[in-house]
Amino acid sequence: MHEDVVRESATAGRVVLWEESARDGAQAKTLMSADFRVRLAVEQGRMFGADGPRHVVFAAGFPAVCAEEFEAVRQVAAEAEGAVSVAAVCRGTAADVRQAVASVRGSAHARVMVVVPASEAMAAVMTHRTAREALEAGVALVKEARGLDDQVAVDLCLADASRADHGLMAAYAAAATGAGAGTVILADTVGGQLPSEAATMFARVRAGAGDGVVLATHAHNDLGLGLANTLEAARAGARVLSSSWLGIAERSGLVATEQLVFLLSQRTGHTGALLGEVGEPWWTAPDLTRLPRIARMVSRETGVPLTVTTPIVGTGVGTISTGTPFVHPRLFQPYDPAELLGTEPDVVLTQLASARVVTAVAARLGHGLDRVQARAATGWVKEQAYRSGRAAVDERLFAGYLDGLRAATTADARVNPGPQPGPEPRAGVVDPDGARRTLRSGAAVVLPNPAPLTYVVAATVPHAVNTAKGRPAGQAVALWAHHPGTLAALDGALDLGPAPAALARRLLAEERVTLLVPLRPEADRPDWLSPASQDGWALLFGARWEPLLPVLDDFPVLYVSSANRTGRPPAGTSALAVAMFAPATPVLPAGSLAPAGGGPAGAPRAATTTLRLHTDGRVELHRPGAQDRPFPAPGRYLDRIRQEYGAPSR
Incomplete structure (x- = not known):
């Protein structure tokens, strides 16, 4: 068999992302086209340059779903080769394993992930066997898959690991590795684990299985703890970490890829604290400026929105609307979005805007405001927000208001020429052109x-x-x-x-x-x-x-x-x-x-x-x-x- 770059990376202490947005993301009622899966895989691999296959396993799909899904996986394996390690996911049956291997055969660094139940409850429902029998069958499937094509790496996923016996999983993780498994994934399938429980599970299974076993995570987010659980697993030694762009996956999703990559890359001191060691987590550090662009791609393809509260890639990142954060932006941010993500700061007019914020936006629109005008414009912004019921004020309306303010100033200058003191410019007064612009705006x-x-x-x-x-x-x-x-x-x-x-x-x-x-x-x-x-x-x-x-x-x-x-x-x-x-x-x-x-x-x-x-x-x-x-x-x-x-x- 040729080298297993994923296993080698994890053994060397490097982080490998197991990307699930195309596969588990489908259970979030999304469907990525084959072409988009290829594009996403290539873009994600490019974050790591030539080391894409060593840092990204791209789960391209579940070939057993239908002929169209098989062909989609096959296309990703052929066209994303060299950018990432492409994986097919299958159930724990011999027929599914053969189909999965066939879908990725011939692609460099190809893999299949075989899913078997690890808990008694899940084993009884999925296989009508005990957990031990299901795990034993999983080891046999690893051997069979390795025999089908020694150029295709095989990984074993233990479903419902969070409710399974730690000692039993450790024993069969070691057995599966001995049979040729590259990694063993401990899946919190129902997303019910607490961080302390995740830490304990990974520590015990790792200790029982031995140093030769490479453990991976798959933490669902039903309690909102997927990221915390993944980080606890990483501190316990796991280096292959499952995630999904925007967190899309079954029910409440998985760890969000953009959050996980950013946390493990933005600051060396943080990375050491999160991983429990100071070692370098990447062969090639990821290009974080690609995160927002890829997230927008996924959002457009799947219809999953980027919101103002979405960390790292959401619409609120880098936005400023109040006075003190406007004057001292670094004081109110844990990182510099422009420096790390390429997200330039955006000053937004809302009901909370200070006169400084309003003056800055006016300047960007080509209007200089004196103190009186700034006070009037700030009042207009606040009233507009409350009357419309929307916090953010449309800058086009604000531009129209500023045009009217300028016209009023000009008109007052004409009416009161010479040295005689004239009235202060009246905010909200427009000339005929300003009236027409206002009407055109609705x-x-x-x-x-x-x-x-x-x-x-x-x-x-x-x-x-x-x-x-x-x-x-x-x-x-x-x-x-x-x-x-x-x-x-x-x-x-x-x-x-x-x-x-x-x-x-x-x-x-x-x-x-x-x-x-x-x-x-x-x-x-x-x-x-x-x-x-x-x-x-x-x-x-x-x-x-x-x-x-x-x-x-x-x-x-x-x-x-x-x-x-x-x-x-x-x-x-x-x-x-x-x-x-x-x-x-x-x-x-x-x-x-x-x-x-x-x-x-x-x-x-x-x-x-x-x-x-x-x-x-x-x-x-x-x-x-x-x-x-x-x-x-x-x-x-x-x-x-x-x-x-x-x-x-x-």
Whole structure:
């Protein structure tokens, strides 16, 4: 037989990883394609350079499952040869052993692992024998496998070792080694061991079996102790350590490969403490910068997510969101992710962000903030997080806010030239370009209207309007019928004849009222009308103010409501709007569009009058507002509407 590089490595005190993500990982309801198994094996081997076969046994699969699985194992054995030692896993039957050997035959450093029960309970279920008889049969299978092809190494896995007799396992571990087994795996199949129990088991079996036996681990993670148990086994002398990328394996999984490799490599002092000796654990130390990339590969292939709490390779590694860790990052990390893993630090905006963090992110986005701006931006970040219910604030939204902050500063400089002191930049104030960017992002913006109308909250999605106003996200809103194309698209949905439809257009454009219009039963309606529809009526807002059209015309479908928080009156001035909504929801001041704000200075403002237009053209007052306020009574306003527009009174 040619050299058994795995056994030689372990005997020399080097660590060998027994990679189970393709084989035991399948019992986690995942299925890696044959091509991906090859790619994973090669990538994992490359972590150790030319010493990949001496440090990685890649369990390619279970050939007895089906013909497709056999071929997958065969492909890995052929195409990953030289990168790792490829293994096939089989049950303790002669037929399975022959099939496993056939699947890897001809591949350099090929292996098969034969699984036999070691506990009385497992032996009775799996083989209907005693544990001693099952182990005796396992030794015989090792001999048979060695006789089939002396170029294929054979390993014996003792299933349910954690509940088996230590003395019995020691005796048969020695016998199996004498029969030609390269390693003997003691498997905590049910994941129920405690670390002290794992340490005792490996120490006793090793002492009873003798120095010639190479022991290996297979620690399931059902109690969350798989890593601790593996490290205890390593301290007791085990050097072949089973693991799986992202920990994927049956039930709650196995030790995570990325965690095990990192722990045994990141610091020499730690490695000595973990292994119980100071000797070098690697022929070639692993390239730890490959860990995150391989983990992402496995995550994409299997659908197992990398989360913020996943150690070493998760989305939280290297992230900073609070002040002191931002100033002193090394003080709050056990290692440097950039140096060891190639994971660069990432400053994330959350509700915990300090002004320093906010200023740093703003600088990365091309914005310098003074102290006042930093304070305002920090307040915006915190409010945005709590209003959205998500800790992390989207940097694209933050960039839009910063654009508005810059525009507000510029606008204030224009309004207050020369040496006269002007107001401090107002956070949350945007110019028309900033308003358009906000609308494109899906967020809400507060927009002006001509006197005597108040400001309104508008957005391309209805829930943004409701969220800005602090009311339930699903509450009905008005559709802003400012665009001719929008009105044309509604023709088939509204239950209005030609004359009432023409009246509706005039009232919206000329009176700038809000209209309740009837919907045609059973008619096809555009989906975007639904948020403005309720009980057979659609709510349309009609103000079409010329100075605002450059902002509005890019958005034929907009949803709108008066600019007030729940329980408060609508904002009639930019100052009131900013006080009520900024910095979370930006405000476009009327003065940036028209110097007089679209009406006489000091003109009292109110929300629009809402009229109900019936199918026959009759107009009724639904809710009083700005348009009817100058009249002695709302009815007088309706009289004018009927007279001027020819609307029927009955």
